[in-house]
Amino acid sequence: MRLWKRYHTPATVDEALSLLAQYAGQAHVVAGGTDLLVDMRAESAPEPHEALVDVSHIAEMRQIRAEDGAICVGASVTHTQIVESALLAHEATCLVEGCGVIGGPQVRNVGTLGGNVAHALPAADGTTALVALDAEAEIVQGGARQWVPMAALFAGAGQSALDHGRDLIIRFRFARANPGEASAFKRVMRPQGVALPILGCAVWLRLDSAREVIEAARVTLAPVAPVPQRIPAVEAALTGQPATADTVGAALRAADGLRLRTSKYRATAEYRREMAAVLLRRALTAAIQRARTGQVTPEHAEK
Numbered sequence: 001m002r003l004w005k006r007y008h009t010p011a012t013v014d015e016a017l018s019l020l021a022q023y024a025g026q027a028h029v030v031a032g033g034t035d036l037l038v039d040m041r042a043e044s045a046p047e048p049h050e051a052l053v054d055v056s057h058i059a060e061m062r063q064i065r066a067e068d069g070a071i072c073v074g075a076s077v078t079h080t081q082i083v084e085s086a087l088l089a090h091e092a093t094c095l096v097e098g099c100g101v102i103g104g105p106q107v108r109n110v111g112t113l114g115g116n117v118a119h120a121l122p123a124a125d126g127t128t129a130l131v132a133l134d135a136e137a138e139i140v141q142g143g144a145r146q147w148v149p150m151a152a153l154f155a156g157a158g159q160s161a162l163d164h165g166r167d168l169i170i171r172f173r174f175a176r177a178n179p180g181e182a183s184a185f186k187r188v189m190r191p192q193g194v195a196l197p198i199l200g201c202a203v204w205l206r207l208d209s210a211r212e213v214i215e216a217a218r219v220t221l222a223p224v225a226p227v228p229q230r231i232p233a234v235e236a237a238l239t240g241q242p243a244t245a246d247t248v249g250a251a252l253r254a255a256d257g258l259r260l261r262t263s264k265y266r267a268t269a270e271y272r273r274e275m276a277a278v279l280l281r282r283a284l285t286a287a288i289q290r291a292r293t294g295q296v297t298p299e300h301a302e303k
């Protein structure tokens with residue numbers, strides 16, 4: 001079955017944008033294709049798509065680098081590149097751990113961070129980590145290139161706020177990790193058949209100079225809503241409190257009130273509630289330990 005009529009591989013962002021403009025919304029952006037091609041095969045459209053514009057060869061979108069006190073990760077960076085980045089292991093441990101559990105090696109070798117976010121599923125692992133890192137995205141939307149918060153990218157479950165026939169995510173950025181700051185990601189999934197994430201949890205926190213008190217915390221559990229979001233009640237239970245097991249216990253109690261959904265293919269709400277406590281405890285304990293010692297070794301996926 002033919003899925004598209006023309007396939008373009010632009011080398012620059014400008015070239016990609018001018019191709020998209022040329023097709024006036026009739027082309028579709030593609031990166032690794034691990035989500036898009038599954039969707040295209042499933043929709044069985046009567047006519048092939050006019051064109052695909054492949055952004056995975058654009059050098060500007062494939063870079064991971066430190067810039068002006070921030071870390072920038074291009075939208076076309078693959079999950080494997082992220083897992084193998086020594087810079088990200090230290091600066092964004094939860095992102096390395098989140099991308100490290102996506103699919104298997106074949107999916108991680110071609111699947112990209114931009115595609116993970118643009119596909120807009122609330123349980124997406126790279127997205128969950130970026131939200132805990134308080135990341136921003138550089139996008140081109142309606143012809144304007146601008147930085148926006150992550151929240152501006154989502155319109156609903158599986159619904160991006162971007163038009164994938166016209167707009168682009170170029171890259172993401174988040175603050176560098178200062179001493180006393182660390183993050184962690186934990187996930188539980190159903191390993192049988194198609195691997196379906198049941199619940200993911202990303203935590204970022206900052207300890208005070210004595211490494212005893214949690215000065216700031218950002219916590220994401222996913223999926224808990226149609227769009228990715230942080231959990232303010234849990235963050236409030238952590239902020240300004242001693243970095244102890246009692247405080248972690250209080251954070252778990254604060255998560256008790258979350259309205260988690262039963263999903264036919266993934267898990268019941270009751271199971272998810274129990275797992276939320278398990279993941280939160282593990283992620284918080286790991287992040288506190290990392291922030292206290294400065295020792296960071298991401299948990300890696302199998303190669």
Ligand SMILES: Cc1cc2nc3c(=O)[nH]c(=O)nc-3n(C[C@H](O)[C@H](O)[C@H](O)COP(=O)(O)OP(=O)(O)OC[C@H]3O[C@@H](n4cnc5c(N)ncnc54)[C@H](O)[C@@H]3O)c2cc1C
Nearest residue numbers: 031032033034035036103111112114115116118124125169
């Ligand atoms: C077997 C399998 C297992 C998987 N397991 C997981 C998992 O465990 N966890 C998880 O989170 N995901 C998983 N996925 C989903 C998928 O691999 C990831 O979401 C991946 O990151 C998507 O990236 P991609 O480059 O392949 O996106 P593509 O399929 O190329 O694109 C996805 C969507 O994003 C748009 N897009 C891509 N790049 C851009 C850009 N720069 N700007 C604007 N729009 C863009 C495309 O137009 C398309 O609509 C799995 C997929 C498969 C097939």
